[in-house]
Amino acid sequence: MASTPNGLARIETHGAKTKKHENGICHDDSSAPVRAQTIDELHSLQRKRSAPTTPIKDGASSPFAAALSEEERQRQQLQSISASLASLTRETGPKVVRGDPARKGEAAAKGAPSPHPQPVHHHHPHVTPTIAVSDSSLKFTHVLYNLSPAELYEQAIKYEKGSFITSTGALATLSGAKTGRSPRDKRIVKDEASAQELWWGKGSPNIEMDEHTFLTNRERAVDYLNSLDKVFVNDQFLNWDTENRIKVRIISARAYHSLFMHNMCIRPTEEELEEFGTPDFTIYNAGQFPCNRYTHYMTSSTSVDINLARREMVILGTQYAGEMKKGLFGVMHYLMPRRGILSLHSGCNMGKQGDVALFFGLSGTGKTTLSTDHNRLLIGDDEHCWSDTGVSNIEGGCYAKCIDLSQEKEPDIWNAIKFGTVLENVVFDEHTREVDYTDKSVTENTRAAYPIEYIPNAKIPCVGPHPKNVILLACDAFGVLPPVSKLNLPQTMYHFISGYTALVAGTEDGIKEPQATFSACFGAAFIMLHPTKYAAMLAEKMQKYGATGWLVNTGWSGGRYGVGKRIRLPYTRKIIDAIHSGELLTANYKKTEVFGLEIPTEIDGIPSEILDPINTWTDKGAYKETLLKLAGLFKKNFEVFANYKIGGDSSLTDKILAAGPNF
Numbered sequence: 001m002a003s004t005p006n007g008l009a010r011i012e013t014h015g016a017k018t019k020k021h022e023n024g025i026c027h028d029d030s031s032a033p034v035r036a037q038t039i040d041e042l043h044s045l046q047r048k049r050s051a052p053t054t055p056i057k058d059g060a061s062s063p064f065a066a067a068l069s070e071e072e073r074q075r076q077q078l079q080s081i082s083a084s085l086a087s088l089t090r091e092t093g094p095k096v097v098r099g100d101p102a103r104k105g106e107a108a109a110k111g112a113p114s115p116h117p118q119p120v121h122h123h124h125p126h127v128t129p130t131i132a133v134s135d136s137s138l139k140f141t142h143v144l145y146n147l148s149p150a151e152l153y154e155q156a157i158k159y160e161k162g163s164f165i166t167s168t169g170a171l172a173t174l175s176g177a178k179t180g181r182s183p184r185d186k187r188i189v190k191d192e193a194s195a196q197e198l199w200w201g202k203g204s205p206n207i208e209m210d211e212h213t214f215l216t217n218r219e220r221a222v223d224y225l226n227s228l229d230k231v232f233v234n235d236q237f238l239n240w241d242t243e244n245r246i247k248v249r250i251i252s253a254r255a256y257h258s259l260f261m262h263n264m265c266i267r268p269t270e271e272e273l274e275e276f277g278t279p280d281f282t283i284y285n286a287g288q289f290p291c292n293r294y295t296h297y298m299t300s301s302t303s304v305d306i307n308l309a310r311r312e313m314v315i316l317g318t319q320y321a322g323e324m325k326k327g328l329f330g331v332m333h334y335l336m337p338r339r340g341i342l343s344l345h346s347g348c349n350m351g352k353q354g355d356v357a358l359f360f361g362l363s364g365t366g367k368t369t370l371s372t373d374h375n376r377l378l379i380g381d382d383e384h385c386w387s388d389t390g391v392s393n394i395e396g397g398c399y400a401k402c403i404d405l406s407q408e409k410e411p412d413i414w415n416a417i418k419f420g421t422v423l424e425n426v427v428f429d430e431h432t433r434e435v436d437y438t439d440k441s442v443t444e445n446t447r448a449a450y451p452i453e454y455i456p457n458a459k460i461p462c463v464g465p466h467p468k469n470v471i472l473l474a475c476d477a478f479g480v481l482p483p484v485s486k487l488n489l490p491q492t493m494y495h496f497i498s499g500y501t502a503l504v505a506g507t508e509d510g511i512k513e514p515q516a517t518f519s520a521c522f523g524a525a526f527i528m529l530h531p532t533k534y535a536a537m538l539a540e541k542m543q544k545y546g547a548t549g550w551l552v553n554t555g556w557s558g559g560r561y562g563v564g565k566r567i568r569l570p571y572t573r574k575i576i577d578a579i580h581s582g583e584l585l586t587a588n589y590k591k592t593e594v595f596g597l598e599i600p601t602e603i604d605g606i607p608s609e610i611l612d613p614i615n616t617w618t619d620k621g622a623y624k625e626t627l628l629k630l631a632g633l634f635k636k637n638f639e640v641f642a643n644y645k646i647g648g649d650s651s652l653t654d655k656i657l658a659a660g661p662n663f
């Protein structure tokens with residue numbers, strides 16, 4: 001037995017016993033020593049440099065050609081980012097440099113290019129170079145460009161209060177004072193072109209601002225961003241239809257925002273990123289910084305501004321990440337119809353046989369829940385395009401509501417909440433980090449944003465053939481709409497333009513009155529053109545490709561809110577299954593009073609009596625009264641649309657008008 005210099009027996013490990021060297025001496029350390037001489041060197045060994053990303057295209061034989069083009073490419077990329085961040089009132093863009101300012105010096109140990117900032121020099125031949133006239137032009141803007149989720153986690157946890165890793169690996173974040181969108185603070189630049197093209201005035205979501213005010217806010221955002229230690233830049237795509245893809249650049253101040261958009265937009269491959277070039281649209285998200293209320297058109301300290309001519313969006317005074325997602329959706333609602341493509345606030349999935357279904361509905365009616373279906377391929381949960389070649393998802397991720405989320409009822413969404421997913425405004429146990437999805441302490445609008453491939457049966461690329469079924473979802477808290485009805489084309493148009501749902505405002509103590517909401521095209525907050533333009537396109541496409549329309553009530557049954565209950569999700573799923581399978585096309589139907597809806601008399605697996613709401617109300621008088629009240633609200637809402645012609649065919653317009661409630 002070997003002994004140590006102090007005479008005590010050496011404690012032998014199992015490994016040492018079996019691993020004898022030639023000279024018969026046992027080593028107590030069986031692994032080779034680390035190569036590093038210092039702690040810094042050791043740490044630098046831990047992280048391997050990412051492989052060079054530029055594939056060598058020509059001059060493949062010369063290693064210098066590749067090195068040069070990589071350097072040139074990086075220079076061009078920085079120049080493009082500097083141009084994006086340029087103030088409009090100074091002569092040059094900021095000096096931009098890649099990488100985290102906190103990591104200075106680390107790269108040197110790895111033989112990487114010098115960490116000393118290599119600013120982008122701007123040559124302005126007509127300007128005599130002068131000494132920098134403001135402090136802001138003396139400083140560097142550090143850019144964290146298309147970071148990976150792991151890097152963004154580290155940034156968030158290190159620098160952003162309220163960032164935590166949950167027990168399943170998601171990144172829990174807080175969106176700040178705003179936990180939902182601020183539609184009343186949205187402004188669209190009204191110039192000569194947009195004055196003609198867009199929908200303005202009563203009912204329109206487009207509130208005007210002038211070009212000068214936009215530039216004032218843009219300058220405020222750009223100066224704010226450039227004053228920071230670092231900014232995040234995401235270069236990504238919208239629309240899986242590659243012919244109609246839009247390149248977007250998102251400049252933001254928070255890792256939360258960068259990870260959110262990483263998940264929600266389409267992630268470019270390394271090669272696509274190299275060829276990215278100039279973006280088609282840029283977002284300046286300075287959400288932590290308020291707008292100046294002395295600025296013309298500003299009515300609060302929040303402003304979300306879109307300038308279609310400049311292809312830019314500015315966000316001030318709200319950190320709710322959904323503003324970016326839905327702001328871009330608005331832009332698509334402008335760009336796509338110009339190409340004859342219909343943009344839709346809908347979910348979309350496809351059966352194994354290739355039958356596509358669209359799910360329209362306002363917030364909370366079930367687009368995400370019902371399009372995420374274990375038996376079908378998910379094309380997308382919220383924003384789509386319908387072109388001559390079929391449907392395509394606009395986004396690269398999903399944004400699911402999490403309130404009362406259960407593993408049993410929504411297993412796919414539950415399982416998607418893992419590493420990489422952004423979990424907004426949820427409450428969790430401070431020790432175990434287990435999320436309590438029933439907790440509304442921060443907000444009821446808790447959300448999870450995850451890449452679409454986190455859903456196991458996602459259809460990638462997210463495109464599909466022409467839809468067979470168009471399902472309009474309404475969460476009717478009045479409890480008078482049937483769980484499902486089959487619609488003819490004029491009825492489909494009527495309900496599409498109406499865009500009805502009835503939510504219950506405030507779910508605290510006491511019975512609250514359901515609040516009817518009408519939102520044209522099931523997304524009035526995002527549309528840019530008059531609703532009838534979108535409706536006409538939908539009618540034309542449904543007719544051309546033979547799609548069937550359905551109205552599904554995912555809301556109350558057995559009485560209105562406070563008396564009845566929300567229809568059970570498994571029942572709604574059965575109804576949706578019967579639509580997909582074709583079972584409902586051949587069912588027996590009867591017509592309801594007032595709304596004139598065709599309702600099936602039976603569906604496999606569902607108690608027949610619930611199919612006609614009148615059966616489930618104990619007070620039949622109250623049912624009739626509520627039905628008429630709702631019908632009245634529909635009529636009143638439709639008045640503004642009655643004067644517009646849908647498409648060239650005036651007979652369709654007349655039919656649509658006649659397809660509403662009759663009483």
Ligand SMILES: Nc1ncnc2c1ncn2[C@@H]1O[C@H](COP(=O)(O)OP(=O)(O)OP(=O)(O)O)[C@@H](O)[C@H]1O
Nearest residue numbers: 362363364365366367368369401554567568569572
């Ligand atoms: N019968 C039902 N059908 C559909 N959803 C139901 C039903 N009962 C309860 N729910 C719940 O209603 C919510 C539907 O929200 P979902 O995320 O699908 O909304 P959404 O239409 O995608 O809205 P948004 O556009 O805001 O994302 C989910 O929380 C779901 O669990």
Ligand SMILES: O=C([O-])CC(=O)C(=O)O
Nearest residue numbers: 180181322326363382399
């Ligand atoms: O935009 C949001 O915040 C959430 C959403 O999908 C919607 O409201 O339609």
Ligand SMILES: [Ca+2]
Nearest residue numbers: 367368382399
């Ligand atoms: Ca959704």
Ligand SMILES: [Mn+2]
Nearest residue numbers: 345362363382
């Ligand atoms: Mn939505």
